[in-house]
Amino acid sequence: MARRRSGHPKRKNAVKIVGAEFFKVFLPKFSSHQLLIPPDFFENFGRTIKEKVILKNIDGKTWYVDVKGTPNGVFLQNGWQEFVDYHGLKVGEFLVFRYEGSYTFMVKIFGTNGCKKETFESKIIAACVKSEEETDEETKPKQTSRKRGRTEHSDRFGEVNEVEVDSPSNQKTARDPKLLVPLD
Numbered sequence: 001m002a003r004r005r006s007g008h009p010k011r012k013n014a015v016k017i018v019g020a021e022f023f024k025v026f027l028p029k030f031s032s033h034q035l036l037i038p039p040d041f042f043e044n045f046g047r048t049i050k051e052k053v054i055l056k057n058i059d060g061k062t063w064y065v066d067v068k069g070t071p072n073g074v075f076l077q078n079g080w081q082e083f084v085d086y087h088g089l090k091v092g093e094f095l096v097f098r099y100e101g102s103y104t105f106m107v108k109i110f111g112t113n114g115c116k117k118e119t120f121e122s123k124i125i126a127a128c129v130k131s132e133e134e135t136d137e138e139t140k141p142k143q144t145s146r147k148r149g150r151t152e153h154s155d156r157f158g159e160v161n162e163v164e165v166d167s168p169s170n171q172k173t174a175r176d177p178k179l180l181v182p183l184d
Helices: 039-043 080-087 120-139
Strands: 021-025 035-037 052-056 062-070 073-076 094-101 104-110 151-153 159-165 172-174
Touching: 021 035, 035 039, 039 073, 062 080
Parallel strands: 052 104
Antiparallel strands: 021 094, 035 073, 052 062, 062 073, 094 104, 151 159, 159 172
């Protein structure tokens, strides 16, 4: 072992376990069914790593993934494929694994454009919100030129008590209290 000038043995760059990170570039040919944990990262755990770890995405969703030691290294295996499928990982995407303790890794995924990739769940939520907004626009009653809608306001706190709405088929009165915020 090489000695430093101070007389202490030279050690490998030891990283603090909690908060330690490693990255992988996703290459389907090599990492769609299993993922090699970098040997230097794994050495930090010694023999304390369990047979299962938890992968957590930025939305907090978790996957239980088997850890398997082989002569070729330590791999994430059973459960890894589900993680890959859920996130729709594509060639060249960049994954950052951050150890949070208790055998849990937070995984951030970056697309080939260098930006953090939204999870599938986030995309669904965004699509649903957009769809609801579009539906709301389509179902809003259109005012006719015959008559304008009338709104009665309460003087106190700008509360709406009653709203008349014109519709092509008939005239309706909606009783849906809403709060109006004064802009002064």
